[in-house]
Structure formats: C-alpha cells, structure tokens
Amino acid sequence: MKxxxxxxxxxxIALLLLLSMGVPLLNWLTVALIMVPFVVLYATLSRGMFAAHIVPVFLIAFFVPGSGPASVIIGLFFLVPAIVMGHHYRQGKPVRRTMTAVLLTILGLALVELLVFESVFGVSLIREMQDRMQDMLGNVASQGVMSDIWTAENTDMVVKMTVQAIPQALLLMAFAATAVAQYLSRRALAGFGMAVPGMPPAHEWRLPRVLVTYYLIALVVQMFIPAGDNSFLSVALLNLVPLLRMAFTVQAMGFFFFLAHQKGWAKPVPVLISIILLIFPPLSLIGVLDAAFPIRKSFQKH
Structure with missing residues (x-):
C-alpha cells in the first residue's frame, strides 16, 4: 500500500470521470464507472493515503468550470458504496456478501437523498418527475398525435405506473452499478497483486429454492388484486414480480451454461441462448423449474 x-x-482517472459528469451522453458511462477508481484506491491504500488522494480530486472537480457541485455530489454519492466495496475486499469477504452490502448501501443512500431533498429543500424528486412526464405526454396529446386513442386517463395511468415502478428501477440500477464496479475493480486490483474473489462460473449459478415459493405466492396474490388498485401491496407486487421473473431468467441462463459445460458445447451457444431468454421473458419458466426441481442431476456426468 504505497x-x-x-x-x-x-x-x-477518478478526476477525469468526475469532470465528465457534465458531458451529455458520456455522463451515463461515467456513472457506471465512477466507483471503480474509488474502490481500487481504498483497497490498495491506507485510509490516510486514500484521503490524500481523494480530497484533492474532489476539490479540483469542484473548482473546474463546467463541473462544479453537481459532479461532486454525484461523486460523493458513489464514494460511499465504493468504500464499502473496498473495505470488503481488504477483509477478503465473499463476493456475494460484498455485492449485497454495496447494493444495500446504494439503495439506502438513494432513499436518504430523496428524504433530504423533500424534507430539507422542499423538493420531491418523484413529484418533479411525475410533473415532467405529465407535461411531456400532455404536449404529445395536444399536438394531435394519437388524439383518437390517447386520453387524459391514459396519461395518468402511464405516469402512475412509471412512478410505482421506481423501486424496481432503483434496484436494477443499483445492481448494475454494483456488478460493473465488482467486475472491473477485481481486474484492476489484480494489477496490484491483490486476489479478489470473483463471481462463480455461469454454470454454477443457482437461486435458493425458497424463491420459487415466493414467486408463486406473488403471482397468486396478484391475480386477486383489482385493476387500478394503488395499495402498498399492489405497488410491492408490481415491482417484486418482474424482479423475480428476471432472477429466474438468470437462473435459466445458468441452466444452459450448465448444459454447455456438461455437454461440451461451443462457448457461443449458451450466450446465444441467453440472449433469446432475455428477449422472451416467459422463458424464465425454465429457471423456475430448474430452481424447483433437481433437473441438473439428470445431465451430470457420472
């Protein structure tokens, strides 16, 4: 740690990423990568040296024209989960525990940020997004686009469904940021001679069987919820069912990678099958069956 x-x-690299926050289109890539240099620095330096690197980076980013407070705020937001990930790497924690801790940290910070903006600054970010969507859809309707079929009720329904799906979107974005940071940081730290546990091979991906029970319960309960219901249960299921379906899609991918591993298929074959699974969500049923029953035992080499 020198x-x-x-x-x-x-x-x-961290400074360049912070400065690129204000660049349109490029800022999305920046957000996906911003945690990586923070993780690498925290995992390879002492806490004092880490601060000696990071503080000047944020000060420069703050005073550079075109960057300013917004970039620093976003950078500080991702600095916290990056420190959590780096701390887990230093302690040699399993990858599942590391990713879970980082994921929960990002979600917790997002919720705190929403509360701070609303309670301190009197600004509801969700309400702002809702108003902008209503204005945008209202402008489309006022210009005569689909005027025969698009009504104010349609606008309200789309806005309501979008707002209700925010928890799902936050979880997916947090998972994506965590996965990218874990993947790239692990490879970067290899250059420092640090061995970081990686994700298990795709053919070993398995979900706990209990998730099948949760999924079936959620589907059954969802059948009895009336259309237009705005209860907490309805919103929870609106987010939970697609997330579980996606999880079982990943399980199905793991199943076909398992088959490829057992049968000696060419490497592109399970990748192509995985793309098909992503395109057709109902095929997640394969993952449900794989998680519920010991199907893989039938294909194991003896």
Whole structure:
C-alpha cells in the first residue's frame, strides 16, 4: 500500500470521470464507472493515503468550470458504496456478501437523498418527475398525435405506473452499478497483486429454492388484486414480480451454461441462448423449474 504511480494514475482517472459528469451522453458511462477508481484506491491504500488522494480530486472537480457541485455530489454519492466495496475486499469477504452490502448501501443512500431533498429543500424528486412526464405526454396529446386513442386517463395511468415502478428501477440500477464496479475493480486490483474473489462460473449459478415459493405466492396474490388498485401491496407486487421473473431468467441462463459445460458445447451457444431468454421473458419458466426441481442431476456426468 504505497503512494506510487499506479495510485496517482487511478486518482487521475477518478478526476477525469468526475469532470465528465457534465458531458451529455458520456455522463451515463461515467456513472457506471465512477466507483471503480474509488474502490481500487481504498483497497490498495491506507485510509490516510486514500484521503490524500481523494480530497484533492474532489476539490479540483469542484473548482473546474463546467463541473462544479453537481459532479461532486454525484461523486460523493458513489464514494460511499465504493468504500464499502473496498473495505470488503481488504477483509477478503465473499463476493456475494460484498455485492449485497454495496447494493444495500446504494439503495439506502438513494432513499436518504430523496428524504433530504423533500424534507430539507422542499423538493420531491418523484413529484418533479411525475410533473415532467405529465407535461411531456400532455404536449404529445395536444399536438394531435394519437388524439383518437390517447386520453387524459391514459396519461395518468402511464405516469402512475412509471412512478410505482421506481423501486424496481432503483434496484436494477443499483445492481448494475454494483456488478460493473465488482467486475472491473477485481481486474484492476489484480494489477496490484491483490486476489479478489470473483463471481462463480455461469454454470454454477443457482437461486435458493425458497424463491420459487415466493414467486408463486406473488403471482397468486396478484391475480386477486383489482385493476387500478394503488395499495402498498399492489405497488410491492408490481415491482417484486418482474424482479423475480428476471432472477429466474438468470437462473435459466445458468441452466444452459450448465448444459454447455456438461455437454461440451461451443462457448457461443449458451450466450446465444441467453440472449433469446432475455428477449422472451416467459422463458424464465425454465429457471423456475430448474430452481424447483433437481433437473441438473439428470445431465451430470457420472
């Protein structure tokens, strides 16, 4: 853990990512990558040296024209889960525990941010998004686009469903940010000679069988909820069912990677099948069956 050229290089990368926050289109890529240099620096430096690298980075980003407070706020937001990930790496924690901790940290920070904006600044970010969507859809309707079939009720329904799906979107974005950071940080830390546990191979991906029970219960309960219901249960199921369906899609991918591993298929075959699984969500049923029953035992080599 020395103050060396590699650490300075990663500090420079962190600064460039912060400065690129204000660049349209590029900022989405920046958000996906911003945690990586923070993780690398925290995992390879002492806490004092980490601060010696990070503080100047944020100060420069704050005073550079075109960057400013917005970039710093976003950077600080992702700095916290990056420290959590780096701390787990230093302690050699299993990858599942690391990713869970980082995922929960991002979600917790997002909720705190929403509460702070609403309670301190009097700004509801969800309400702002809702108003903008209503204005946008209202403008489309006023211009005569689909005027025969598009009504104010349609606008309200779309806005309501979008707002209700925010928890699902937050969870997916948090998972994506965590997965990207874990994947890239692990490879970057290999350059420092640090061995970081990785994800298990795709053919070993398995979900707990209890998730099948939760999924079936959610589907049955959803059948008895009337259309237009705005209760907490309805919103919870609106987010839970698609997330579980996606999880079982991943399980189905793991099943076909398992088959490829057992049968000696060419590497592109399970990848192509995985793409098909993503395109056709009903095929997640394969993952449900794989999780519920010991199907893989029938294909194991003896």
């Amino acid at each position: 103050f060396g050229g590699k650490s300075i290089l990663w500090s420079a």
